């Protein structure tokens with residue numbers, strides 16, 4: 239079985255068989271509270287999946303609000319550590335793209351909220367030879383009001399919840415093909431928001 | 444379970460701490476710090492700290508297991524800091540602890556960071572066991588708290604805390620005023636070495652009779668920082684070089700004086716002749732010296748855990764959980780989160796209800 243965990247939007251956990259068949263899913267669409275629910279959702283999904291060994295853990299690497307995103311990645315990594323199995327890192331938009339592939343043809347854009355009046359956009363076009371959604375334009379952050387102009391007619395799919403089962407399927411296909419879809423670092427897309435200190439403020443005599 | 448084997452995860456500030464204990468025996472204390480990454484900003488940047496925690500967690504767990512010579516499957520429980528601390532930083536640890544506990548099918552204990560600092564003291568086998576009650580003074584870049592500890596696992600009371608900056612933060616800010624690098628504590632210490640601590644009489648926060656009525660055990664360092672800033676500006680306005688050594692020594696003396704005076708006042712008021720020191724600022728030699736000499740004069744015994752257990756670490760979190768387990772406490776549910784303002788009275792968070800028999 240392959241376990242997938244994603245906290246880039248809500249909190250999503252799923253287990254699939256090696257052939258991609260769904261074993262179980264547990265999720266909430268709440269964009270907050272990932273730390274509170276992640277443990278119980280893992281237990282629910284594992285209980286519902288029935289007997290079988292987890293062979294891989296797929297971690298959704300974002301993009302997504304940083305604080306929540308890290309919780310799922312941390313949990314995926316330590317879960318894998320506890321079971322002595324590898325982690326497969328997958329960009330979260332790939333899961334949404336796999337879900338969306340059945341809904342039409344031609345290029346389409348996965349659009350998720352990136353906070354601060356920006357959205358994260360990845361453009362996909364079909365699947366590649368390994369059955370993985372094909373990225374035709376890498377993930378970028380765009381001001382929300384400029385998103386339509388940026389997409390210039392490409393079909394737009396706004397996503398507020400991810401299928402962890404599809405995340406697991408993308409991870410399984412990438413692993414089978416020996417491909418690496420994401421690095422160790424989450425897809426933050428922004429630098430930490432800090433300014434270098436200037437001279438100390440004067441307090442006045 | 445008398446000597447539970449516990450792995451503790453601590454991510455409340457800029458230290459990723461993984462510790463492993465067996466009961467009161469320390470087996471490993473791995474600390475990865477992101478301090479260098481904060482240096483250019485002059486203080487801990489929460490997002491930078493949280494990113495560093497995620498990176499450091501797994502290597503730190505691996506290193507701690509190797510040092511302790513145990514495997515994850517040997518563990519009796521996993522422990523984690525639920526709060527207080529930086530919310531985004533705490534959440535990395537909470538996510539990791541839950542993933543690990545569920546994966547291993549082991550109980551999880553969510554505990555209080557400040558009480559963890561007290562628990563650090565029980566990991567010092569060569570010294571007599573900690574006696575209760577004790578007053579505890581915890582001083583770091585993130586907190587400045589005075590506690591009355593009647594029992595480590597059941598009864599800790601907050602006597603007072605800082606109303607504004609933590610003492611460690613005050614050191615960082617004053618270091619900047621004096622153009623000294625971050626972190627300020629060791630830099631101020633170095634600069635103060637040749638200075639006269641009595642050269643400048645900087646204010647002692649919340650120490651006037653009128654303040655003591657309401658804030659007897661509370662601290663405030665922002666007025667002191669402003670006083671130092673004024674002093675430096677006056678030197679500049681008068682065109683004379685800032686006497687850095689004297690300013691550093693006098694500032695440090697003001698901080699140390701307030702900390703020790705209030706801690707010993709608590710000992711006297713409560714009739715408790717024991718004082719436990721904890722937190723990273725305890726590394727400050729002058730603070731330890733003044734605390735030891737004035738406590739001796741007051742007939743108060745001082746305990747100071749080794750510095751590697753004073754700074755934030757996972758071993759103290761594991762030690763607190765081991766004590767909770769030994770005293771028969773049930774594990775936490777999986778439903779807790781990070782609580783950046785967790786009160787010190789909540790020693791364990793979300794203890795599971797007793798099963799109906």
Ligand SMILES: [Zn+2]
Pocket residue numbers: 556560583585586722754755
């Ligand atoms: Zn601390």
